Amino acid sequence: MTNFEVNLKRIVLGAKAARSVERAALYIQSQLKKRYDCHLEIVRNIPPKGGDIVLGIIGDGTSSAPIFPRSTEEIVLWYDGGKNSPVFALGGSESVIMAVAGKLSRAVQFLSGKMYLPSLSIYEHPAFQVRGHTFANHKQNNTYDKWDWEHWEEYLTEMAAWGNNIAILYPLHPTRWEGSLPFDNPPWFSDPEHEKEFYRQFEIQLKIPQLCHELGMRYGIWIPVNDVFPEEVTRQPEITKYGGTFVCPSIPEARRHINAIREKLFSILPAIDVLFLPSHDDGGCPGCEKCNPWAPVYLDLVKEQYNIVKKYHPNCKVWLSQQGLTSSETRYLAEWLNHEKPEWIEAVAYGPFSEVMTFEDPLSKSEDALLSLEHYEYDGSISGPVNRLRALLPGQYQLILYPDEAHVSDCQYPVMGIDPIVEYVWGREDGPAPRPREMKNLHKYTCGPSNGSIPYSEGNTDDLNKFVWSVLSWNPHQSAEEITYEYAKWFFGSSVAQEAKEMILTIEEVLNNPIYANPMVGKAKELLETCEKQEPSLLENWRWLNLRIGVLMLNYIQQVSTRDRQLRWVLHYRVSAWKSLPDPRSGLHQTINYVEKQFLQTNSLLRDIIWTRDKLFSIQKLNIRGVTKLQNSYAEIDVLLEKWKDVLNQLETGKLRTFPEKHKAIADPVENIENVNKEVYHGISLVEPIQEFSWEKGAAKWRWS
Numbered sequence: 260m261t262n263f264e265v266n267l268k269r270i271v272l273g274a275k276a277a278r279s280v281e282r283a284a285l286y287i288q289s290q291l292k293k294r295y296d297c298h299l300e301i302v303r304n305i306p307p308k309g310g311d312i313v314l315g316i317i318g319d320g321t322s323s324a325p326i327f328p329r330s331t332e333e334i335v336l337w338y339d340g341g342k343n344s345p346v347f348a349l350g351g352s353e354s355v356i357m358a359v360a361g362k363l364s365r366a367v368q369f370l371s372g373k374m375y376l377p378s379l380s381i382y383e384h385p386a387f388q389v390r391g392h393t394f395a396n397h398k399q400n401n402t403y404d405k406w407d408w409e410h411w412e413e414y415l416t417e418m419a420a421w422g423n424n425i426a427i428l429y430p431l432h433p434t435r436w437e438g439s440l441p442f443d444n445p446p447w448f449s450d451p452e453h454e455k456e457f458y459r460q461f462e463i464q465l466k467i468p469q470l471c472h473e474l475g476m477r478y479g480i481w482i483p484v485n486d487v488f489p490e491e492v493t494r495q496p497e498i499t500k501y502g503g504t505f506v507c508p509s510i511p512e513a514r515r516h517i518n519a520i521r522e523k524l525f526s527i528l529p530a531i532d533v534l535f536l537p538s539h540d541d542g543g544c545p546g547c548e549k550c551n552p553w554a555p556v557y558l559d560l561v562k563e564q565y566n567i568v569k570k571y572h573p574n575c576k577v578w579l580s581q582q583g584l585t586s587s588e589t590r591y592l593a594e595w596l597n598h599e600k601p602e603w604i605e606a607v608a609y610g611p612f613s614e615v616m617t618f619e620d621p622l623s624k625s626e627d628a629l630l631s632l633e634h635y636e637y638d639g640s641i642s643g644p645v646n647r648l649r650a651l652l653p654g655q656y657q658l659i660l661y662p663d664e665a666h667v668s669d670c671q672y673p674v675m676g677i678d679p680i681v682e683y684v685w686g687r688e689d690g691p692a693p694r695p696r697e698m699k700n701l702h703k704y705t706c707g708p709s710n711g712s713i714p715y716s717e718g719n720t721d722d723l724n725k726f727v728w729s730v731l732s733w734n735p736h737q738s739a740e741e742i743t744y745e746y747a748k749w750f751f752g753s754s755v756a757q758e759a760k761e762m763i764l765t766i767e768e769v770l771n772n773p774i775y776a777n778p779m780v781g782k783a784k785e786l787l788e789t790c791e792k793q794e795p796s797l798l799e800n801w802r803w804l805n806l807r808i809g810v811l812m813l814n815y816i817q818q819v820s821t822r823d824r825q826l827r828w829v830l831h832y833r834v835s836a837w838k839s840l841p842d843p844r845s846g847l848h849q850t851i852n853y854v855e856k857q858f859l860q861t862n863s864l865l866r867d868i869i870w871t872r873d874k875l876f877s878i879q880k881l882n883i884r885g886v887t888k889l890q891n892s893y894a895e896i897d898v899l900l901e902k903w904k905d906v907l908n909q910l911e912t913g914k915l916r917t918f919p920e921k922h923k924a925i926a927d928p929v930e931n932i933e934n935v936n937k938e939v940y941h942g943i944s945l946v947e948p949i950q951e952f953s954w955e956k957g958a959a960k961w962r963w964s
């Protein structure tokens with residue numbers, strides 16, 4: 260593609276340009292300033308000339324362009340390469356104008372102090388009508404609830420610039436606000452810190468609806484149908500059955516509490532376009548005879564809460580889910596939709612636990628046979644068949660994908676090949692988890708029957724995954740590699756884009772494989788060093804730090820697990836040389852020194868990791884919690900060392916007297932390190948032992964001495 264040098268000077272808006280168009284112009288202006296130190300002036304309602312970007316939507320007075328969007332979500336980018344030609348960047352409506360600004364900004368090339376654009380003659384419209392993410396900003400996530408306003412504004416702006424047209428938030432998840440009754444009159448808090456933090460977050464949340472609208476996005480909220488503040492249950496334990504803060508909707512007083520919170524929340528929020536009420540996760544009344552089956556109770560609550568929300572937001576649409584419902588409950592929900600056909604319900608989300616599945620033989624005569632997954636051809640990280648939900652839903656309702664894009668274990672889509680130590684350190688979302696190829700596959704296998712997606716994010720360890728879904732929601736034909744390259748180029752710069760892309764793909768590969776002796780760990784580290792040498796400013800870039808810490812942590816874990824294996828046999832055999840001596844002090848002392856010296860070898864890497872973690876948190880409030888699970892050993896050699904120090908102390912002070920006491924104190928920790936990993940796998944034996952001797956029952960008996 261030929262690139263033409265451009266001398267961009269102004270962004271020309273129409274006379275009636277909306278706030279969203281202004282936001283789009285500000286985005287282009289700030290990006291070109293930040294990246295290329297190029298200042299563009301924003302002007303209105305004047306005839307464009309060469310070097311101008313004409314930015315606008317149909318009907319806002321934008322100058323006539325060679326081509327125009329032909330539908331509300333179509334966009335147009337046009338530039339003929341001529342010195343006197345303006346660049347036209349037009350959207351069919353406000354919902355795509357930020358996407359126009361994003362695509363144009365990313366198309367600009369910068370080389371040796373000059374800007375270039377290819378000739379453009381593009382009509383494009385997104386493949387899916389719903390394009391967004393669910394920002395689970397409740398207490399538990401590793402980023403969002405710590406964010407200041409500026410973080411939200413910057414992130415949501417970038418999301419819109421990558422084509423998203425909706426954001427789902429958790430302005431309030433009552434069950435997570437311990438020590439707080441903010442809606443009481445007067446409000447009550449257990450201490451001033453809770454009060455301060457509640458209002459800090461809530462004030463930000465109240466401003467987000469308008470921000471979303473200014474970015475051309477719809478604003479939706481997620482809230483369970485039956486949780487209340489923990490303090491309410493503490494004060495009135497009789498309102499709950501076995502669900503704790505998920506109180507029993509069959510108890511009228513509990514229902515009053517549920518509705519009072521929602522009434523207050525809906526009335527305070529300046530706008531709600533979508534009210535997403537999940538069936539479970541969270542929600543439900545476990546163990547309650549009156550509330551199970553749950554689906555009828557759930558739908559009653561949905562109707563009640565819609566009646567509350569419509570008083571304040573008459574155009575609000577409701578989204579349901581079938582998460583955690585049994586197969587007969589899902590049928591109940593589908594039949595209710597089919598029978599009632601409520602127009603205020605817009606969609607059903609397909610999220611974690613949404614697979615209506617049974618263990619029935621699909622060929623049996625049981626009613627549940629229809630819902631069997633037993634012969635389904637996909638398994639593992641690929642979810643159950645989404646097309647079955649599509650088939651159940653009346654055609655007027657949208658099906659929205661609500662996949663988990665954040666977690667690596669204990670979740671809907673675990674990293675199947677993850678190393679056990681990495682799984683321990685990463686937890687669910689405690690380490691960076693760029694998974695471009697997996698996300699691409701998940702999208703490929705589930706997007707067909709859907710109207711779009713709002714993947715679940717529990718903090719920014721999944722940052723890249725959000726961009727992968729965003730791009731695929733616009734154009735599902737892009738490959739994971741292309742999107743990763745675009746991400747790397749945009750956020751890290753052309754000079755390192757190729758290596759950064761390789762590094763990201765390598766991290767994904769390492770996350771999906773055993774870590775011991777895996778050469779990909781070293782490859783990722785080399786790519787990291789190459790990029791940082793080329794572009795030292797990356798150390799100020801939170802997105803880079805987010806990847807950097809992943810590479811360093813994987814490198815650390817690999818070094819420790821390699822050392823663990825070496826130390827296990829070294830200790831086992833070398834300790835034998837002195838542990839039987841009447842006075843083992845000298846040997847013990849030497850061995851402690853030896854192990855301590857081995858541990859020192861990973862110290863500088865650990866310091867680098869801690870520096871990266873702290874820097875990342877200070878810039879982005881993203882807490883890589885897995886760092887606290889980095890240890891000197893994953894075979895309890897660190898535990899052994901502490902025990903031996905204690906033993907040495909006891910020997911010095913004469914507390915261990917007899918040889919058997921001394922021997923046991925030294926030998927037991929060694930045996931322990933040999934057994935740690937084996938114990939993990941100890942279950943129920945399936946095969947009877949051969950009886951080797953007539954006087955022995957069961958397995959052959961002997962022990963190490």
Ligand SMILES: [Zn+2]
Binds near residue numbers: 509548549
């Ligand atoms: Zn109940």
